[in-house]
Amino acid sequence: MSARPYDAIVIGGGPAGASAAATMARSGLKVLLLEKKIMPRMKACAGGVPRKAAEFLGLDLSPLAGPPIRGLTLSWRGEDARTVRGEEIQGWVVKREEFDRLLLDRARESGAEVLEGCGLLDLEDRGGRVRASTARGVFTAPALVGADGGGSLVARRLGFSRRRGDGFAIETRVKVSSRVLEERNGLLSFDLGAAPGGYGWIFPLADSLNVGVGTRRPPFKKLLGCLQAYLAREGFPRAAGKEIRGSTLACGIPPFGLQRGRCCLAGDAAGLVDSLTGEGIYSALLSGRLAGEAVADFLAGTAPLSAYRGRVRRKLGGNLLAARIIARLTDLSPRRAYDLSSKSDRRIRGAMAVVQGEISYFELLRKKIRPRR
Numbered sequence: 001m002s003a004r005p006y007d008a009i010v011i012g013g014g015p016a017g018a019s020a021a022a023t024m025a026r027s028g029l030k031v032l033l034l035e036k037k038i039m040p041r042m043k044a045c046a047g048g049v050p051r052k053a054a055e056f057l058g059l060d061l062s063p064l065a066g067p068p069i070r071g072l073t074l075s076w077r078g079e080d081a082r083t084v085r086g087e088e089i090q091g092w093v094v095k096r097e098e099f100d101r102l103l104l105d106r107a108r109e110s111g112a113e114v115l116e117g118c119g120l121l122d123l124e125d126r127g128g129r130v131r132a133s134t135a136r137g138v139f140t141a142p143a144l145v146g147a148d149g150g151g152s153l154v155a156r157r158l159g160f161s162r163r164r165g166d167g168f169a170i171e172t173r174v175k176v177s178s179r180v181l182e183e184r185n186g187l188l189s190f191d192l193g194a195a196p197g198g199y200g201w202i203f204p205l206a207d208s209l210n211v212g213v214g215t216r217r218p219p220f221k222k223l224l225g226c227l228q229a230y231l232a233r234e235g236f237p238r239a240a241g242k243e244i245r246g247s248t249l250a251c252g253i254p255p256f257g258l259q260r261g262r263c264c265l266a267g268d269a270a271g272l273v274d275s276l277t278g279e280g281i282y283s284a285l286l287s288g289r290l291a292g293e294a295v296a297d298f299l300a301g302t303a304p305l306s307a308y309r310g311r312v313r314r315k316l317g318g319n320l321l322a323a324r325i326i327a328r329l330t331d332l333s334p335r336r337a338y339d340l341s342s343k344s345d346r347r348i349r350g351a352m353a354v355v356q357g358e359i360s361y362f363e364l365l366r367k368k369i370r371p372r373r
C-alpha cells in the first residue's frame with residue numbers, strides 16, 4: 001500500500017493535538033490527526049479548566065459544566081479547612097470525554113481530517129519526510145506534531161528519554177445527593193497531605209463530584225490506599241477498581257524535549273504539566289497552537305522548526321520552572337507550606353489568581369502574597 005501524503009500529521013486527539021490540528025488547518029494546510037481511541041473516550045483527569053483556558057479557546061463551557069468555579073477550600077489532612085469565595089469566575093469543571101470531543105469536533109470543522117481508532121505504531125523521520133505507520137496504513141508529511149500524552153511514543157521514537165520529575169494522579173467520580181452537590185457547587189477543594197508528597201481534591205461536576213489524589217513522590221502504588229482513605233474521610237463510599245482512572249502527571253524539567261528534526265512535541269508529550277497543581281490543559285492548548293504555528297512557518301520557509309522551542313520556553317517555561325521550585329520547597333515542609341498558603345484570605349485569593357491564570361507564580365511571589373504592613 002502506498003503512503004498517503006499530507007502537509008502535516010498530528011498524533012493524539014487530546015487538547016494539545018486538537019489545538020495543533022485546528023491551528024494548521026486554519027492556516028490552509030492539509031492536516032491529518034491520528035487518535036488511537038474512539039471519542040468520546042475516558043481520560044484520567046479532574047476536569048478543572050481554568051478561566052485562561054476557556055478564554056484561550058473563546059468557548060463558553062457552561063453547557064458542559066456545573067456552575068462556574070468561584071471559590072477555593074484548602075485543608076490539611078481533612079482539618080483546618082479554610083474557604084474563600086469570590087464573585088469572579090475562576091474556571092469550570094468538565095468531563096474530559098465531553099470536553100475533548102468538543103475540541104476534536106472543532107478541529108474537524110477547521111478542516112483537519114481526523115482518524116479515530118487509529119494509533120501510531122511507528123515513526124520514521126528520513127529523507128525530508130516523516131512516515132507514520134498505523135494498522136490502517138502509512139501516512140507521510142514534511143512535519144509532525146506529537147501530542148500523544150504522557151507516555152508519548154513519538155517522544156520515545158525521537159530519542160527523548162523518560163522525564164525525571166513526573167508525578168502520578170488517580171481519580172474517580174462519586175454520585176452524591178443534590179444537597180451535597182449544592183454545597184460543593186462552584187467550589188474547588190484541595191486537601192494538602194491527603195497523599196504523601198501531594199494532595200487530594202474534590203471538584204464539582206454538574207451531576208457528581210470528581211475526587212482524586214496525586215503525588216510527585218513514588219511509590220505511586222500507595223495512591224490507591226490514599227484515595228480510599230480520602231473518600232472514607234469525606235463520607236463517600238469506596239470506589240471499585242474499574243471506576244478509578246490514573247495517569248502520569250507529565251512534569252518535565254525545563255528545558256524540555258520539544259523538537260527534533262521535522263517533529264515537535266506538545267502538551268503532556270512534552271512534559272508541560274504544572275508540578276505544583278498538576279494542571280496541564282492550558283499548557284496543552286497553548287503549546288498545541290504554538291506547534292501548529294511553528295509547523296506553518298517552517299513549511300512556508302519563514303522560520304526553522306526549532307523556533308518552536310524558544311516560543312514555548314518564552315510563553316510557558318518561566319512559570320513551569322517556578323511551579324517546580326515551589327513544589328520542591330513545599331515537599332521540604334508540606335505542613336508549613338500549607339500554613340503559609342492558607343494563612344489569610346488574601347493568600348488564598350493569590351492562589352486562586354494563579355490557578356485561573358490571572359497572575360503568574362512570579363507575580364504571586366513578588367507582590368501578591370507579600371503581607372501588608
Ligand SMILES: Cc1cc2nc3c(=O)[nH]c(=O)nc-3n(C[C@H](O)[C@H](O)[C@H](O)COP(=O)(O)OP(=O)(O)OC[C@H]3O[C@@H](n4cnc5c(N)ncnc54)[C@H](O)[C@@H]3O)c2cc1C
Pocket residue numbers: 011012013014015016017034035036037043044045046047048049050118119120121147148149150153168169170171212245246247248249266267268269273278279280281282284
Ligand atoms: C488524575 C489527573 C487529574 C488531572 N486534572 C487536571 C485538571 O483538573 N486540570 C488540568 O488542567 N489538568 C489536569 N490534569 C492534566 C491533564 O489531564 C493533561 O495535562 C492534559 O490531558 C494534556 O493534554 P494532551 O492533549 O497533551 O494529552 P492527553 O489529553 O493525554 O491526550 C493524548 C491523546 O493521545 C492519544 N494517543 C496516545 N498514544 C497514541 C498513539 N500511539 N497514537 C495515536 N493517539 C495516541 C490518547 O488516546 C489521547 O487521546 C490531570 C491529570 C491527571 C492524571
